[in-house]
Amino acid sequence: NAGVMQNPRHLVRRRGQEARLRCSPVKGHSHVYWYRQLPEEGLKFMVYLQKENIIDESGMPKERFSAEFPKEGPSILRIQQVVRGDSAAYFCASSPVRASEKLFFGSGTQLSVL
Amino acid sequence: DQQVKQNSPSLSVQEGRISILNCDYTNSMFDYFLWYKKYPAEGPTFLISISSIKDKNEDGRFTVFLNKSAKHLSLHIVPSQPGDSAVYFCAASAGGSQGNLIFGKGTKLSVKP
Numbered sequence: 216n217a218g219v220m221q222n223p224r225h226l227v228r229r230r231g232q233e234a235r236l237r238c239s240p241v242k243g244h245s246h247v248y249w250y251r252q253l254p255e256e257g258l259k260f261m262v263y264l265q266k267e268n269i270i271d272e273s274g275m276p277k278e279r280f281s282a283e284f285p286k287e288g289p290s291i292l293r294i295q296q297v298v299r300g301d302s303a304a305y306f307c308a309s310s311p312v313r314a315s316e317k318l319f320f321g322s323g324t325q326l327s328v329l
Numbered sequence: 330d331q332q333v334k335q336n337s338p339s340l341s342v343q344e345g346r347i348s349i350l351n352c353d354y355t356n357s358m359f360d361y362f363l364w365y366k367k368y369p370a371e372g373p374t375f376l377i378s379i380s381s382i383k384d385k386n387e388d389g390r391f392t393v394f395l396n397k398s399a400k401h402l403s404l405h406i407v408p409s410q411p412g413d414s415a416v417y418f419c420a421a422s423a424g425g426s427q428g429n430l431i432f433g434k435g436t437k438l439s440v441k442p
Contacts, residue, residue, distance in 0.1 A: 219372070248428045257333070257418060257432035258373070271429060306372050308428075316361050316422050316430060320372030 240309030352419030
């Protein structure tokens with residue numbers, strides 16, 4: 216009965232490198248959401264995906280960030296050419312139905328950019 | 330511009346007493362409100378929610394009150410237990426928001442034995 220699994224738990228990157236964050240939703244959930252939490256802040260919505268489709272990406276920065284949720288495999292949040300301001304905790308959540316407010320969150324990936 | 334505000338960064342309560350966590354919002358389009366609890370190094374876990382058509386929802390030791398005219402909600406925990414010590418996030422959504430929850434900054438609750 217695994218919940219939302221995120222890996223890695225901690226990721227260290229140097230400025231300019233790429234960061235790939237993975238998320239496997241709860242078994243049977245086909246809706247995935249990515250949130251970002253900056254230090255001393257609340258969680259901020261980034262993107263909502265359903266299998267192979269981006270439903271809402273209104274919270275994604277316009278450049279360097281992308282997300283996918285392929286038919287097979289985990290959802291991936293990709294950050295290209297990372298900068299220090301990208302350092303944050305990135306949380307993935309899933310839900311069994313479309314647009315559910317009651318989300319199941321993973322433990323997050325802490326990204327540190329040196 | 331914060332649409333969901335939790336003005337108390339921290340709260341300390343004695344075990345057995347009532348904990349009251351407060352949350353204010355500015356967007357009158359919000360129609361669903363949730364509280365999440367978060368332990369260190371873990372993701373948030375859903376605690377309790379309330380629809381805007383209600384003014385109270387109760388689940389065991391946890392009760393959420395909604396005052397729409399004041400755009401204010403509160404979470405009551407009674408009696409408080411040491412295991413309740415965590416960061417509590419208030420979140421809100423508007424109809425059709427498609428999983429886009431607006432979170433407050435959180436209140437760190439410490440329940441002392």
